Amino acid sequence: MSILQQVDDRTSLSVPTDNQAIEDLLKTEWLLTNGCGGYASSTIAGCNTRAYHGLLIASLRPPVNRVMAFSNCLEMVISEGKIFNISTFEFANKFAPAGYGLLRRFRQDVGVHYDFELEGVELTKSVYLPRAANTVAVEYDFTTVRKPVEFVCRPFVGLRDFHMLQKSYVTLCSRWVGSQGGGLLVRYQTPDSCQLLLRCPEATFVTDRQWWFNFVYRADKERGQNFAEDLWTPGFFKCRIDSPGKIALWARLARGSERIARTIETARPAPDRVDKVRRDLYRHQEGLKRKAKMVRHDFEFPISDCRLKNSNLEIASAGFFERLCLAAEAFVTERQTDNGHKTTILAGYPWFADWGRDAFIALPGLLLATGRFDEAISVLTTFAAEADRGMIPNRFDDRSEAAHFNSVDASLWFVNAAFQYLRATGDSETFTKQLLPTIRWIIECYRRGTRFGISADSDGLITAGDDHTQLTWMDAKYDGVAFTPRFGKAVEINALWYNCLMQMRDFEPPPGSRRAGTQFYKSMADEVGTSFRAIFWNQDKGYLNDCVLPDGSVDDSLRPNQIFAVSLEFSALSDQQQKSVVDAVKDELLTPYGPRTLNPSAENYKGRYTGPPHDRDEAYHQGTVWPYLIGAFVEAYLKVNEFSAESKRQAAEFILPLLEHLTESGCIGSISEIFDGDAPQLPRGCIAQAWSVAELIRAYQLVSS
Numbered sequence: 001m002s003i004l005q006q007v008d009d010r011t012s013l014s015v016p017t018d019n020q021a022i023e024d025l026l027k028t029e030w031l032l033t034n035g036c037g038g039y040a041s042s043t044i045a046g047c048n049t050r051a052y053h054g055l056l057i058a059s060l061r062p063p064v065n066r067v068m069a070f071s072n073c074l075e076m077v078i079s080e081g082k083i084f085n086i087s088t089f090e091f092a093n094k095f096a097p098a099g100y101g102l103l104r105r106f107r108q109d110v111g112v113h114y115d116f117e118l119e120g121v122e123l124t125k126s127v128y129l130p131r132a133a134n135t136v137a138v139e140y141d142f143t144t145v146r147k148p149v150e151f152v153c154r155p156f157v158g159l160r161d162f163h164m165l166q167k168s169y170v171t172l173c174s175r176w177v178g179s180q181g182g183g184l185l186v187r188y189q190t191p192d193s194c195q196l197l198l199r200c201p202e203a204t205f206v207t208d209r210q211w212w213f214n215f216v217y218r219a220d221k222e223r224g225q226n227f228a229e230d231l232w233t234p235g236f237f238k239c240r241i242d243s244p245g246k247i248a249l250w251a252r253l254a255r256g257s258e259r260i261a262r263t264i265e266t267a268r269p270a271p272d273r274v275d276k277v278r279r280d281l282y283r284h285q286e287g288l289k290r291k292a293k294m295v296r297h298d299f300e301f302p303i304s305d306c307r308l309k310n311s312n313l314e315i316a317s318a319g320f321f322e323r324l325c326l327a328a329e330a331f332v333t334e335r336q337t338d339n340g341h342k343t344t345i346l347a348g349y350p351w352f353a354d355w356g357r358d359a360f361i362a363l364p365g366l367l368l369a370t371g372r373f374d375e376a377i378s379v380l381t382t383f384a385a386e387a388d389r390g391m392i393p394n395r396f397d398d399r400s401e402a403a404h405f406n407s408v409d410a411s412l413w414f415v416n417a418a419f420q421y422l423r424a425t426g427d428s429e430t431f432t433k434q435l436l437p438t439i440r441w442i443i444e445c446y447r448r449g450t451r452f453g454i455s456a457d458s459d460g461l462i463t464a465g466d467d468h469t470q471l472t473w474m475d476a477k478y479d480g481v482a483f484t485p486r487f488g489k490a491v492e493i494n495a496l497w498y499n500c501l502m503q504m505r506d507f508e509p510p511p512g513s514r515r516a517g518t519q520f521y522k523s524m525a526d527e528v529g530t531s532f533r534a535i536f537w538n539q540d541k542g543y544l545n546d547c548v549l550p551d552g553s554v555d556d557s558l559r560p561n562q563i564f565a566v567s568l569e570f571s572a573l574s575d576q577q578q579k580s581v582v583d584a585v586k587d588e589l590l591t592p593y594g595p596r597t598l599n600p601s602a603e604n605y606k607g608r609y610t611g612p613p614h615d616r617d618e619a620y621h622q623g624t625v626w627p628y629l630i631g632a633f634v635e636a637y638l639k640v641n642e643f644s645a646e647s648k649r650q651a652a653e654f655i656l657p658l659l660e661h662l663t664e665s666g667c668i669g670s671i672s673e674i675f676d677g678d679a680p681q682l683p684r685g686c687i688a689q690a691w692s693v694a695e696l697i698r699a700y701q702l703v704s705s
Helices: 021-027 220-223 269-297 316-330 356-368 371-384 408-426 426-447 491-504 519-538 560-567 573-589 611-618 629-640 645-664 690-704
Strands: 002-006 011-014 030-033 039-043 054-061 064-079 082-085 088-091 095-097 105-106 111-116 120-127 136-147 147-159 172-179 185-186 192-199 202-215 228-241 245-254 333-336 338-344
Touching: 021 039, 021 338, 054 245, 064 120, 064 136, 064 192, 064 228, 064 245, 088 269, 105 371, 120 172, 120 269, 120 356, 136 147, 136 269, 147 185, 147 192, 147 245, 172 202, 172 228, 185 228, 228 245, 245 269, 245 573, 269 316, 316 690, 338 371, 356 408, 356 690, 371 426, 408 426, 408 491, 408 519, 426 491, 491 519, 491 560, 519 560, 560 573, 560 629, 573 629, 629 645, 629 690, 645 690
Parallel strands: none
Antiparallel strands: 002 011, 011 105, 030 039, 039 054, 054 064, 064 082, 064 147, 088 095, 088 202, 105 111, 111 120, 120 136, 136 245, 147 228, 172 185, 185 192, 192 245, 202 228, 333 338
8 A cells, every 4th residue: 555654744655666556656646736836736647638738738828727837857878778757647548658657756745746767877756836927837856867868858748728629730840030049839720829838958859749649538538528639749858867967848838929039049947946946935935834824823733643534544623624724725816807816716736727616615714723814804895896687697607707606596606705714804895895885786686586597586595597507505517407506595695694684683893884784684584594493494304304395395305504504604594403504414324535416315315426428417415425525514513512522523524534635545635526325435526626625624623713
């Protein structure tokens, strides 16, 4: 088995050589991000297994319009006529080359590091992603050189939309720009006119243009998607290595209109620049830790001697919290707007952009719990500025600036996040001036009616949608089939609605500000609370109905959506009802990685999230585990147990497997989007999900405070 170790705040993995362990390494991934939508990602084996993998996936209009620019490299060390390949590619069920056999260790800190051992040579390949730049640095550090060798590095270029795959009929061209210290400029003639500059100042470039065919991406194949890609290589860099030293390969993507070649002549030597990038990344991480410590109380994780499974490491509570704070950073990014760059939250890597629902569920954990208050207000105002007809955008388009509003809950989560900001900061002036008008507008539009049939019914509860829409977070739909048709009155929507009204009822504006209409909101909240208990409480089953359809029929499926009716600040339920809801979710839905979306005894339960898109969409909310729900569950569990020491200890047991997952499987240093409903609950979906990390942060703080 592989052994993970934490050394000086780094993750390190000693690499075994048996075939099964290599298969496991192909399923373990890493991720680096640059704060403006770009990223680098691959597997610990160094082999790309997704179309979304690459050394540089850059954003041309942050955080969207992303381009897989630089896929990978073929790297070899030649010693006395013998070739040692350190790269790993997969073609038609075979690895060629199979460089993982020379890999001895993988490490991750501000970059990722592969340690290789060859005959007479030891070298480390490191990947760094500078912040706020569409640039990647790949450094080769030859730490031991017992005899002269030749090093050859052949870059593979993608230059395609990161959702697509490249094929050999595409016309790519390259030319050398600048003097001997210049670089290779690769162009792709598209409307965006992308150009990629490759530089390796310590090496000589040899032109040798080739197409390599049918790289296999096994993760995409498992998902029933296109999985074979052709990649272009313009040639290779080569140099002689006589003694220990470093070589740096740089890649930078820009639009054709940007004159990226102008800086070639004045650029500093590459090794020095890599050192600066590394120092800058460490400084940034230290800054994040300092912010978190400013709001962090004396946390004490209530389980002593926490030992990670399959590991020889015991991590102290401070180590957990710092790792969670660093995991949060991956999702905090820029959005380029007409009014400059604003902060937003990417929902997940590798394929999601910023979604309103996800952003505002994630904001309290990602930003407020970690002391990033300026960024929190920026996210709130970024989305508020795009509100229309009292609705917060559910998402923005990947290619344009168009906002999409197909969500009933994004606006309600926005209101909750805004009040969480107020509670965390006490900044009533900013709240009143910049957020309160939008909150009032949302409530009024929801009360009177807005798009998608969203409105308050005669009983005060919110009804929304029809059999053609999917407006709640359980929105899987394939080929016209909605797998969870939750139109009408959904339980978590009305729990949020009640919570919003109660928050407005209790809000005290700063002196001199217009009052929010306390009695008006109190009257609405009283009506909603009475109606909520009447139509959602299922006395026979002892938990809440999931949805009440427009014809009055009831969907009494046991789902985790009801947990929000307990976890939110204000609950319409009695104490006994709240406890009964928590017990039902704990006994029937809870797994080591969070609650299932449907109880296993249900007729339409799906325990595996596998196969082609139809099968995966069918299972998405029909039994699949969503770890983000652990935050609401832990909060509800602690609430009904009066935050006792014993309940905190038990809640710590609930979240421990996710803390282990942070360091041991899936994407190292992050939390997956989903897990299978059936044991062993394998990670699925996005390799790193914002609200999964955010709600684990909140749950961790709740049990540790």
